[in-house]
Amino acid sequence: MTSSEKKILSLSVMVSLAICVPQTAHGMHIMEGYLPPAFCVFWGALCLPFLVAGVIALRKLTQNQRRSLLLLAMTGAFVFVISSLKIPSVTGSCSHMTGTGLGALLFGVPVTSVLGIIVLVFQALLLAHGGLTTLGANTFSMAVAGPLVTVGLYQIGKKLRFPKLLNVFLAAALGDLFTYCVTSLQLAIAYPSAEGGIGASFLEFLTVFAPTQLPLAIIEGILTMLVMMGLQSYAKPELALLQNRKRGLFL
Amino acid sequence: MSRNGKIVLVSLIAVVVLALGPLFALRGAEFGGSDNAGSDKVAEITGEEYEPWFTPILEQLIGGELPGEVESLFFCVQTGLGVGVLAYGFGYLVARKKYGGASSEKNTNSEKKP
Structure with a gap:
């Protein structure tokens, strides 16, 4: 990382902290206009360091590892496809998956956050799905929090010597599920219930999302695992390249 | 199998x-x-x-909700773009393994280390 890159990154961390920390008093996609402005700024600021680190990592990839760009495009495409498929669920409503697990496993969390925000902007502008004001909150849940869990679980699974495919499946599925837990939490903080406060409200939202999302999480796990299988058989050189590059924790 | x-x-x-x-x-x-x-x-x-x-910008522009059929068009565009790139990628990789033989393996070693 060059010194100017370091400067930009630490600047983004500082901005993020400055905006997020003082507001301790107040605390699948959240719909446009459904979060109070202060929360929109808060979640957006929280994503900022990841996005900046992601752009830096992407620049490095394009400079040093052009061979991995095909995989990068495919990972982005995977997020595009997966998050456009609305699937019916047992609760009688439709929802869709995130598809960010694959990116997290291959390229790390920061790069994934950039891929995720591209998809979210597309959906917010053209589909009125999610929204520009809730972009920060949705980016955080789908492209930062979920991928963090995915990468974390994958590392733990690796230590425990889980079979690789099972490990990919579990990490991607639980990452997807966690995305919706975060969404519930975001809504709960913005709308604490009158009696039970944030906790009760959180459970309320969780009961809306969780049953819908559980089967979808399993599907996402399976699909991520299948793509990984395909890549393992046909893209060995690229995978080795990605594994060899120097990576920090979660990066 | x-x-x-x-x-x-x-x-x-x-x-x-x-x-x-x-x-x-x-x-x-x-x-x-x-x-x-x-x-x-x-x-x-x-x-x-x-x-x-705040209401979505597109809804402000067209003065109402996006018609269902048009919405499904946009969703199809999204899926189509994604599937296109994925299919291209896998097609390329599979063909490389099938026809490239050992030469593709050699290229990896010459790749610049970061």
Whole structure:
């Protein structure tokens, strides 16, 4: 990382902290206009360091590892496809998956956050799905929090010597599920219930999302695992390249 | 059939069952978006209909909600773009392994280390 890159990154961390920390008093996609402005700024600021680190990592990839760009495009495409498929669920409503697990496993969390925000902007502008004001909150849940869990679980699974495919499946599925837990939490903080406060409200939202999302999480796990299988058989050189590059924790 | 082939087959069947099961299990259900279920919940908790303070830009431009058919067009564009790139990628990789032989392996070693 060059010194100017370091400067930009630490600047983004500082901005993020400055905006997020003082507001301790107040605390699948959240719909446009459904979060109070202060929360929109808060979640957006929280994503900022990841996005900046992601752009830096992407620049490095394009400079040093052009061979991995095909995989990068495919990972982005995977997020595009997966998050456009609305699937019916047992609760009688439709929802869709995130598809960010694959990116997290291959390229790390920061790069994934950039891929995720591209998809979210597309959906917010053209589909009125999610929204520009809730972009920060949705980016955080789908492209930062979920991928963090995915990468974390994958590392733990690796230590425990889980079979690789099972490990990919579990990490991607639980990452997807966690995305919706975060969404519930975001809504709960913005709308604490009158009696039970944030906790009760959180459970309320969780009961809306969780049953819908559980089967979808399993599907996402399976699909991520299948793509990984395909890549393992046909893209060995690229995978080795990605594994060899120097990576920090979660990066 | 190879071990991988079996895994793929079983996985695909599981995906189809999981995805389409509810459609048959809950006949007559509406299958609206869960985002809408979320906003209903907001109304339930706060006790009043929440007025979104910002409406999507596209809806402001066309002065109303996006027609359902056009919305499905945009979703198809999104899926189509994604599938196109994925298919191109896998096509390239599979053909490289099939026809490239050892030469592609050699290239990896000459790749610049970061």
